[in-house]
Amino acid sequence: MRRSDFRAREHSGWWAFLVHRVSGIVLALFLPVHFFVLSQALSRPTRLNDFLAWTRAPGVKLAETLLVLALAAHLAGGVRLLFVEFVGWRANWQKSALAIAAAAALAYALLFALNG
């Protein structure tokens, strides 16, 4: 592993990088499971419905909310990155852009948690 200077971790951009990376790993691990479960909708609908009932248990719902938060955070952070790379870097916008991305991701996760 390449080690960066610990002072980098005082920078909000480092935390944005870590969130983007960890959420990406979580999503990549989840996708095969997601595809497998969905592929049973027609062939074994009862099994899928049992699985969906299980996802309403509080612990599972919490894990699902964290998963949705990972997706929303990866999206918001990714849009921020595309903006930085293709629209332009403005040093005095970076913290605002990070705050907006974080707020959007958290707001969506909250909407998801309270919706069901």
Place this chain on the structure above:
Amino acid sequence: MIEARGDAPIDAAAGARATRAAAWRFVLQRASAAVLAVCVVVHLASIIVAIRGGLSAEAIVARMHANPAWPAFYAVFVVAVAIHAPLGLRAIADEWLGLRGKVTDIALGLVALLLLAGGLYAVASLAG
């Protein structure tokens, strides 16, 4: 500029190939990200709508059959994910695990195929 790693000698032609491959990875990663940005917004919105309508196997299948645009949309979503995820994992394997080279690229190619086949199979199962 090509970064020489270890003792492996890099000739000019191999260097040019490596640079082209890196440029393609960059373009593919950003292009798939732009497609995914749209797909994920639609997906997040449809998650809320689907849960409100009561989530069941029958409801998911009915939604997919309601409009042929849905299976087409999810097929595009799957293709973009199958490009985007392995390229992201490649950067992580390189920077955090020190895994790089042909074997890593073949493994990540298999991940891409797994996501593509699994995702399209799921879409076909729901739309079939």
